[in-house]
Amino acid sequence: MAGQSGEYLLRASWMAEADRITIASGVPGYELMLRAGRGVAAAARRMAAPGARILVICGAGNNGGDGYVAARLLQAEGRDVDVMAPLGPATTADAGQAAADWAHAHGAAVAVDVDLASYGLVIDALFGAGLNRPLEGVALDLAQRINAAALPVLAVDVPSGLSADSGQVLGAAMGASVSATATVTFAARKPGHLLLPGRALCGAVTCIDIGIAPGTIASVGRGMFYNSPDLWLTRFPAPSLEAHKYRRGHVLCGSGGPLSTGAIRLAARSALRVGAGLATIAAGPDACRVHAAHLTAVMIREAEGAGDFARLLDDVRFNAVILGPAGGVGPELAARVEEAILRGRALVIDADAISSFAGAPERMAALIVAGGGAPVVMTPHDGEFARLFGKVAGVMDAGAKYERALAAARLAGAIVVLKGADTVIAAPDGRVAINDNAPPWLGTAGSGDVLSGLVGGLLAQGMPGFEAAAAAVWIHGAAARTFGPGLISEDLPEQVPAVLRRLLQQEPLA
Numbered sequence: 069m070a071g072q073s074g075e076y077l078l079r080a081s082w083m084a085e086a087d088r089i090t091i092a093s094g095v096p097g098y099e100l101m102l103r104a105g106r107g108v109a110a111a112a113r114r115m116a117a118p119g120a121r122i123l124v125i126c127g128a129g130n131n132g133g134d135g136y137v138a139a140r141l142l143q144a145e146g147r148d149v150d151v152m153a154p155l156g157p158a159t160t161a162d163a164g165q166a167a168a169d170w171a172h173a174h175g176a177a178v179a180v181d182v183d184l185a186s187y188g189l190v191i192d193a194l195f196g197a198g199l200n201r202p203l204e205g206v207a208l209d210l211a212q213r214i215n216a217a218a219l220p221v222l223a224v225d226v227p228s229g230l231s232a233d234s235g236q237v238l239g240a241a242m243g244a245s246v247s248a249t250a251t252v253t254f255a256a257r258k259p260g261h262l263l264l265p266g267r268a269l270c271g272a273v274t275c276i277d278i279g280i281a282p283g284t285i286a287s288v289g290r291g292m293f294y295n296s297p298d299l300w301l302t303r304f305p306a307p308s309l310e311a312h313k314y315r316r317g318h319v320l321c322g323s324g325g326p327l328s329t330g331a332i333r334l335a336a337r338s339a340l341r342v343g344a345g346l347a348t349i350a351a352g353p354d355a356c357r358v359h360a361a362h363l364t365a366v367m368i369r370e371a372e373g374a375g376d377f378a379r380l381l382d383d384v385r386f387n388a389v390i391l392g393p394a395g396g397v398g399p400e401l402a403a404r405v406e407e408a409i410l411r412g413r414a415l416v417i418d419a420d421a422i423s424s425f426a427g428a429p430e431r432m433a434a435l436i437v438a439g440g441g442a443p444v445v446m447t448p449h450d451g452e453f454a455r456l457f458g459k460v461a462g463v464m465d466a467g468a469k470y471e472r473a474l475a476a477a478r479l480a481g482a483i484v485v486l487k488g489a490d491t492v493i494a495a496p497d498g499r500v501a502i503n504d505n506a507p508p509w510l511g512t513a514g515s516g517d518v519l520s521g522l523v524g525g526l527l528a529q530g531m532p533g534f535e536a537a538a539a540a541v542w543i544h545g546a547a548a549r550t551f552g553p554g555l556i557s558e559d560l561p562e563q564v565p566a567v568l569r570r571l572l573q574q575e576p577l578a
């Protein structure tokens with residue numbers, strides 16, 4: 069994607085395209101395989117103690133070819149290496165060459181039923197990017213035996229059985245995948261290395277340079293990125309000397325009733341912590357009294373129904389709106405969403421505001437078209453996503469998690485943050501970011517409310533929608549990591565300053 073910085077993630081077919089372009093530019097395919105095999109051998113060297121026996125299980129394609137190269141290099145430096153070729157002879161020219169170079173010096177492969185427990189490291193080079201159906205027969209049996217043996221396993225490109233594209237085990241119910249200790253991949257990481265369950269099955273992933281030019285990777289990339297500051301830091305708002313609070317944006321946060329006020333307070337506080345100049349909570353009279361007992365920096369305005377809320381929006385300084393956290397599912401909340409969109413405010417639609425449009429994403433899409441272009445970011449978890457888009461053909465069944473998020477973003481005309489341990493951020497223009505910095509203790513009541521506040525706070529400061537959403541998700545994860553175990557959602561906004569300090573002062577990032 070022109071002008072976009074960040075680490076590209078490549079689907080298997082895009083990677084194959086990069087491979088073809090590189091070969092056409094004069095680098096022989098076998099040279100790429102030698103470089104890949106060298107990287108695998110280097111990782112194996114780190115994983116296997118000097119005397120440990122190494123078993124390289126080679127498939128018939130180029131993934132197996134990488135395995136043969138690694139086996140030959142490790143053997144040449146005195147390692148005790150066996151090769152197993154359970155799928156028979158190589159079927160590609162490069163893999164055939166690699167197998168022949170191995171066999172020339174080292175002879176026969178070991179039998180499939182060899183005792184795995186006698187090895188100190190297994191290198192899984194059965195299937196990589198070419199996997200196109202579930203493991204079966206001898207490959208399935210081997211994957212299961214490798215996992216049962218509980219040995220260190222180094223996967224070449226991806227653990228065999230795992231889809232590099234979706235991060236799913238192919239044929240999940242009946243199929244299986246090798247579970248690796250570490251994975252070495254080439255040129256660019258693939259989405260399956262980051263999406264669950266793939267991330268867990270890959271272990272520690274290393275991406276090595278095999279001489280595919282960055283320009284080639286960018287040219288085949290279709291706008292899928294790893295979510296890190298590289299993706300959005302240049303768009304991150306930093307207050308200037310002349311700034312005053314109104315230049316830093318004013319977030320209007322819609323409250324629920326008197327018994328449901330905490331969620332929106334978390335959101336409002338988070339919006340301030342991430343740099344918004346002002347945050348105001350709009351609430352009915354009873355809820356206002358509850359808020360008044362809790363709030364200091366966050367302001368309160370009385371707004372009884374959707375009409376009052378709309379009148380507040382007559383003040384153009386409310387340039388961003390957050391709706392949904394414990395907001396109460398129903399037509400009134402839907403009407404507030406409508407007002408915010410039609411009055412052109414940057415908007416975060418979370419939680420109950422998403423559910424208020426259950427089964428009617430086209431209605432939301434029509435509003436967004438009518439709204440005229442201010443960014444709209446929705447932040448569903450899987451349940452809310454299904455509630456909104458469940459009945460739309462081509463969304464729930466779109467495939468990988470990023471394909472579902474993208475289909476939804478295109479349908480709604482909004483940025484979609486599909487949450488989880490592997491949160492995906494998708495834009496209607498086709499950009500996708502996959503996040504992996506969220507620790508499991510982020511799964512705690514109210515942490516989604518904090519996320520909506522972070523998005524709203526960044527939107528209020530004028531950050532574009534996709535970048536604001538991606539930055540908020542990353543800061544949310546980094547804040548949780550900074551706090552560590554024992555986290556509750558109130559802790560998250562208080563960690564944001566430490567994260568921002570590292571981010572903006574170029575200190576090492578967590």
Ligand SMILES: NC(=O)C1=CN([C@@H]2O[C@H](COP(=O)(O)OP(=O)(O)OC[C@H]3O[C@@H](n4cnc5c(N)ncnc54)[C@H](OP(=O)(O)O)[C@@H]3O)[C@@H](O)[C@H]2O)[C@@H](O)CC1
Pocket residue numbers: 083084086087100101104127128129130131132133134160194195196197198199200201202203204207224225226254255278
């Ligand atoms: N791109 C690059 O830049 C570089 C790539 N390199 C390496 O190449 C690897 C990709 O190699 P690859 O395309 O030959 O595919 P690979 O994964 O070896 O599979 C082989 C064949 O198996 C078949 N098959 C599929 N599923 C199956 C199943 N369940 N059960 C049985 N059979 C099954 C299917 O053939 P089919 O049967 O469909 O005709 C498939 O084509 C890549 O991961 C990396 O390690 C490096 O050398 C460096 C440069």
Ligand SMILES: Nc1ncnc2c1ncn2[C@@H]1O[C@H](COP(=O)(O)OP(=O)(O)O)[C@@H](O)[C@H]1O
Pocket residue numbers: 419449487488489490491506507508509510511512513514515516517518519544
């Ligand atoms: N296991 C997990 N690992 C990492 N992050 C998680 C995990 N479970 C949930 N999260 C994150 O925690 C947040 C929970 O949001 P949500 O489900 O809306 O909770 P709530 O409604 O209680 O605020 C999301 O940002 C989600 O990505």
Ligand SMILES: [K+]
Pocket residue numbers: 131192193194195196223224225226227228
């Ligand atoms: K593999």
